[in-house]
Amino acid sequence: MKDKDCIFCKIAAGEIPSATLYEDEDFRVILDLSPASKGHALILPKEHYRNLYDIDEETAAKAFVLAKKMVKKMTDVLGCDGYNVVQNNEEAAGQTVFHFHMHLIPRYKGDNVGLGWKMGELTDADKEEILKKIK
Ligand code: 5GP
Ligand code: ZN
Numbered sequence: 818m819k820d821k822d823c824i825f826c827k828i829a830a831g832e833i834p835s836a837t838l839y840e841d842e843d844f845r846v847i848l849d850l851s852p853a854s855k856g857h858a859l860i861l862p863k864e865h866y867r868n869l870y871d872i873d874e875e876t877a878a879k880a881f882v883l884a885k886k887m888v889k890k891m892t893d894v895l896g897c898d899g900y901n902v903v904q905n906n907e908e909a910a911g912q913t914v915f916h917f918h919m920h921l922i923p924r925y926k927g928d929n930v931g932l933g934w935k936m937g938e939l940t941d942a943d944k945e946e947i948l949k950k951i952k
Pocket of ligand 1: 848
């Protein structure tokens with residue numbers, strides 16, 4: 818299904834031009850307009866899914882296999898030193914475009930890309946609560 822108001826549906830369908838690195842029947846991979854680093858790309862499924870909560874398992878699996886292929890290829894193309902694969906779900910997690918996408922962010926030694934978090938500490942209370950609820 819497509820969403821007629823979704824910009825990534827239009828980009829994935831080729832209705833809005835984009836810098837396309839790769840395309841097949843299920844996905845388009847494009848350069849991000851506001852890159853965190855040189856070569857920052859986005860994997861977009863051609864069908865509309867809001868995010869990881871509602872993407873179907875087959876497409877999710879294919880997206881990760883494609884991420885692996887793109888990372889390998891783009892490392893050769895860019896000569897980067899590593900990669901972050903980032904995928905945001907819902908506003909609280911930084912999602913701003915509500916069409917599933919995976920960020921492929923090349924990393925270069927000494928770059929100042931601001932990904933990461935302040936490390937906390939796993940408390941016994943949190944650990945016990947979570948382990949009890951997950952069972
Ligand atoms: P999010 O914050 O939802 O995980 O990521 C959205 C990403 O889409 C951002 O990195 C933003 O720069 C990128 N983006 C938003 N609109 C466009 C667009 O029209 N074209 C391209 N190529 N990237 C876009
Ligand atoms: Zn969409």
